[in-house]
Amino acid sequence: MTAPNEKPMKVLVVEDEPHLRKTLRLNLIARHYVVEEATDGEEALARAAISKPDLLLIDLGLPKLDGLDVIAAFRLWSSAPVLVLTARGSEADKVAALDLGADDYVTKPFGIDELFARIRALTRRSLDAATTLARVVTASFIVDLVKGHVTLTGGSRPHLTPIEWRLLDHLARNSGRLVAQRELLQAVWGPEYGTEANYLRVHLGHLRAKVEIDPSRPRHIVTEPGLGYRFLP
Ligand code: CA
Secondary structure, eight states: OOOOOOOOOOOEEEOHHHHHHHHHHHHHHTOOOEEEEEEEEEEEEEEHHHHHHHHEEESOOOOSSSSSHHHHHHHOOOOOOOEEEEETTTHHHHHHHHHHHHHHEEESSOHHHHHHHHHHHHHHHHHHHTSOOOOOEEESEEEETTTTEETTTOOOOOOOHHHHHHHHHHHHTTTEEEEEHHHHHHTOOOOOSSSSSSHHHHHHHHHHHHHHHTTTTTTSEEEETTTEEEEEE
């Protein structure tokens, strides 16, 4: 959703399947995005270079140049968010795409609501860099990012360790977006970390026990196996 006097966001849709491409185009236009399209990998890079999109929405299986190669080339000069459309079962492709600099993915077949939740989460990030996000509200708790505490819906305020707070703070600031394991480790522990997935499991387990209604079935701090974590309000 864009405010009336805000510049519309430009989305480059790269998809070789005509029906899906049309569905994406119509839904983006209905939500006031400006849409450009490419049907193969080479066309994608040529268009991206000219139009400088604010978001790249890209299928991985493409004619001429593979989607992974397009992402790698795009990342050489653009920091715009990249959202990947993948087929079910292609876990290795997801990991490869994220390693090359993609920001998130949706698995086909996906719902339009899910797709736009992902797009909003990715495009909100660039806005948040300029503005200050004060509070993140979920059905179970409220995270106050300015005062640095969390309040459960019943009114109690659990004590979080500094590590637990930094985990919650980073995930809540990136609400809706996939946060890769490496990114979360580096945000919380520092740049020399990146492979200590067990740190995340242990401390996120403690955090969930304090804020989730059913910590064994978390609704807000969700694991994406092998990839990372996602905060869902
Ligand atoms: Ca395809």
